[in-house]
Amino acid sequence: MALFTTSIPTKLTSLARDGDKTNIHNCSYGSVNWTYTFVPAYVMSISMLGIALNIFVLMVFILHKKPCTVAEIYLTNLAAADLVLVSFLPFWAVSAWNEYKWIFGRALCKMVNVGILMNVYCSIYFLVLVSIDRYLALVHPMSHLTIRRAKFAKIGCVLVWILGFLLSIPKLINRELALHGNMTTCSENDTTIFLVNELMISVFGFFIPILIITGSTFKILKTLKGRFWEGANLKKTDHKATILVLAVLLAFLICWVPYHLLKIPALLSYVGILTGCSSKKNLYICGQIFTYLGFFNSVLSPILYVFVGKNFQKKFKELFGQWYHNRSATISLNSTSTKLSRSIKL
Incomplete structure (x- = not known):
């Protein structure tokens, strides 16, 4: 899925068995064995925990006799997107345990990576819808009579799922089984498509939605501050929903911003602009940490629903x-x- 969690390990794994030191492009790397032990255990743990928590959240939202509000429709779909991600992570964990040898065939090679990438797109665009909904609820409270209806919310969610799949098509095309030495890996087939896909993730999966979320959140906080000083009271339902949404947004930013920001130097290294051995090693280590920090968001969000969502x-x-x-x-x-x-x- 990412430059530093697929391409780099693929290059490393073919040499890692020969000892604790590897040499790639004349750069000596330290031991990478922790990526074959700690990472699989961590990924499998958050996968099992994430599946249980997100199913629990979906059951509460779906089985409750009262219909979901607009904000809850978006949060339900966000939980579904997180469930998709954590359901595919066990394949990633097994692959890491096998030193990134892929044993699940070509179809799952494509499906797992597309499913994970769809989560990246869908999650942030559901948060875009949530932030816009909170903006309309607080700044334009009469919008519930026109725009903020459950019917429009459901249509918006369907469009997000379609958009997430369409943006993931380059990954679907480019992911193929490849032979590296005596082992089969699931890796990128074409460098040009790979770079285009990475650019798309940065632009459409981060910078554009983050600008929308930041603008909406700024307006929300400004409105809340103004009403606080004016002594005005918010409706309890709007107040509770806004607190939960802001908490979910903050958790998402903490978990995913480092991942997306690291793509910039990672791409520079990939095209040969950053060539220092220390920088490549640091990118690899940070890439591992930030990617799995991003995955943890799929566990953190349902925890916030339970403890913050009144x-x-x-x-x-x-x-x-x-x-x-x-x-x-x-x-x-x-x-x-x-x-x-x-x-x-x-």
Whole structure:
């Protein structure tokens, strides 16, 4: 998926078995064994945790008897996008454990990488929709009569999923099985397509949506500050939803901004502008850390729903209460039926 988590390890793995030192392009790298031990364990852990947490979030939003608000529709789709990511991560973990040898075939080689890249695009554009929704709710409160409707929110989510897939097509085309020495890897086939795809990720998957999110968030904070000084009260539902959205946005930025910023020097190194051995080694190490920090966001978001989302907590309590009431009624009915059948027999 990324320059520093696929291309570099592919080059390293063919030489890593020969000892703790490798030499690529006349640069000596230290031991890379930690990428075959710690990384698979970490990726598998966040995968299992992410699957459980995001399924839990989706169940609460979907099974609750009340329809989701516009903001909750976007957050539900964000949880679905995170679920897609963490569901594909076990394949990545197994590949890292096998020193990036790919054993799952050509179809999964393409599918796993496209699924992960779709998450990168879809997640940030769902956050764009969320930030715009909060902007409209606070700055233009009457917009719920026109734009902020569940129907339009659902249409927007469908368009985001389609956009995420379309932007991932270069990855679908370019990912192929390749033979490196005596092992098969899942790597980029064409350098030009690879560079175009990396540029697309930076522009359409980061800079453009971040500008929209930053502008909307600035307006939201300015409005909140103005109403605070004026002594005006926000609707409780808007206040709670805004706090959760701002927390999710902040978590996303903390997890993904380092990953996207590192793409700039990584691309310079790839095209031969940055040639120092120390810079290449630092890019490799930072690339590993920042990529898996980005993956952790898919675990952090549902945790924020549980601990920060007051409306989510309320929905969970109501859903649990409804489930407990139905279960108690079923047990009571079964007990009554048993007693009645016994009395008839007697």
